[in-house]
Amino acid sequence: MTRRLALVGLGPGDPELVTAQAVRVLNEVAYFLVADKTEQHPGxxxxxxxxxxxxxxxxxxxxxxxxxxxxxRDRDDPADYGAAVQDWHEARAVAFERALLDNEGDAAILVWGDPALYDSAIRLAHRIVERGAVDLTVEVIPGLSSIQLLAARHRLVLNTVGGPVTVTTGRRLLDDAASHDNLVVVLDGALTCRRLPDPDAWHLWWGANLGSADEKLVAGRLSEVADVAWRARSQARQARGWVMDTYLLRRC
Structure with a gap:
């Protein structure tokens, strides 16, 4: 019997930012699968x-x-980053497949932000389907991303007039900043923008734990606010035991 697996984007964390479509789907499935990291990271x-x-x-x-x-996941900068991520995806597929086999009925995986933007839920679902142990129909419910909320909080437009915006990661930022003038950066635990060689040439709009009661925002010329953002990031992590942040960099 074919079962339904819905990948539901919940937005950045504020219950008021959950879409009406997400609410409908949450009420149609039998249970919710949630990735639990507390064994390795109690916070x-x-x-x-x-x-x-x-x-x-x-x-x-x-x-x-x-x-x-x-x-x-191996986060110690493995020599083959792609292989390390692939191994992690396969291990997650096995874990979620086991949960689906142990529980009957339609299910939803609850995803922060949007499942289609720097999240592994869609790849995870494809892997489970390919493994063949569970007969699934996969559905994706979009959610508000932290990138959209960052723009709203800072009252800015992500792109310049008629210009592009490049979405990249902290791992790629130094290379991408050499050829792009308007970048949104995600997955950057080191706040790599602090290492750019010309901080006076960039403006930074940064936000952490967006949509939560203790979200933090910093904006200004990179040379003046990079350390401020780093301290705010450290405070946010200390307060909750975790931090999720993103930022926009624009060449002045």
Missing amino acids: TADLLAMREEICARYVTGKPRIVPVPDPE
Whole structure:
């Protein structure tokens, strides 16, 4: 029997930013699969609690949440980064497949932000389907991304007039900044913009834990606010045990 697996974008964390479509789908499935990182990173229990809060607010009846232990990924800058990510994706597919086999009915995977933007949920679902142990129909429900909320909080337009915006990662920033003037940066735990050789040439708009009660915002010329953003990032991580941040860099 074919079962439904919905990948539901919940937005950046604020329950008020969950879409009406997401609410409808949350009420149509039998249970929710949530990646659980608390064994390796106890501070992330807050992330699980935030998902539970969203479900409690919008789901009729008592929502059934199934935590799935999330395999640890090699983050020590492996020589073959692509292979390390592939291995992690395969380990996650095995874990989520096990959860689907152990629980009957349609399910949803709860995803921060949007499932189609720097998230592994869609690749995860494809891998589960390819493995063939569970007969699934996969559905993707978009959500508001932290990038969109960053722009709203700073009251700015991500692109320049008639110009492009490049979305990149901290790992690629130094190379991409050499040939692009307008960059959104994600997945940058080191705040790599602090290493740009010409900080006077850039303007920074940064935000952490967007959509939460203790979100932090910093904006200004990079040479003047890079250290301010780094301190704010450290404070946000210390307060919650985790931090999710993104920023826009634009050449002045």
